Amino acid sequence: MTDNGVGKRCPCGSKQFFEQCCQLVIDDPRGAAVPEQLMRARYSAYALGSYGQFLYDSWHETARASLSVAALDTLGNQWHRLRLLQSDTDAGNPDRGWVTFMAFFTVDGQPEVMHERSEFLREQGVWYYASGVQFDTQIPSRKSPCLCGSGKPFKRCCGDV
Numbered sequence: 001m002t003d004n005g006v007g008k009r010c011p012c013g014s015k016q017f018f019e020q021c022c023q024l025v026i027d028d029p030r031g032a033a034v035p036e037q038l039m040r041a042r043y044s045a046y047a048l049g050s051y052g053q054f055l056y057d058s059w060h061e062t063a064r065a066s067l068s069v070a071a072l073d074t075l076g077n078q079w080h081r082l083r084l085l086q087s088d089t090d091a092g093n094p095d096r097g098w099v100t101f102m103a104f105f106t107v108d109g110q111p112e113v114m115h116e117r118s119e120f121l122r123e124q125g126v127w128y129y130a131s132g133v134q135f136d137t138q139i140p141s142r143k144s145p146c147l148c149g150s151g152k153p154f155k156r157c158c159g160d161v
């Protein structure tokens with residue numbers, strides 16, 4: 001049983017309803033004016049499962065070879081929270097940008113974090129996810145300051161799952 005997200009708060013953390021937020025981009029990727037919006041929608045698609053076609057289509061064609069819609073449709077990890085840390089655009093190329101984020105998830109109840117700087121490319125007005133560089137970031141102890149920079153203890157912030 002998958003959850004299409006409709007009628008609930010958007011997984012991306014915007015506090016809006018999914019259908020007024022990331023679903024707009026999932027339904028029409030042209031709705032992402034900046035890479036950050038595509039990043040959010042891709043996170044929401046992963047968090048909800050069953051949006052594999054969108055994940056596939058929003059991958060830049062040069063990076064699609066090893067992907068399958070069926071695999072992307074499957075709910076993998078349990079995703080809990082997205083924190084966008086930084087957005088950059090290429091000073092010499094408005095069709096290239098990067099988003100640095102942390103995505104918190106659990107595997108068998110254990111918290112984990114994916115910390116990545118993703119590259120996005122725009123072609124004919126549509127942004128695509130092109131590649132990502134992952135950082136080797138470790139989950140802090142429960143009382144240590146959260147990785148997202150909130151200043152709160154991890155267990156009361158992104159580790160609150």
Ligand SMILES: [Zn+2]
Pocket residue numbers: 010011012013014018021022023040041044
């Ligand atoms: Zn959203």
Ligand SMILES: [Zn+2]
Pocket residue numbers: 146147148149150157158159
């Ligand atoms: Zn946090």
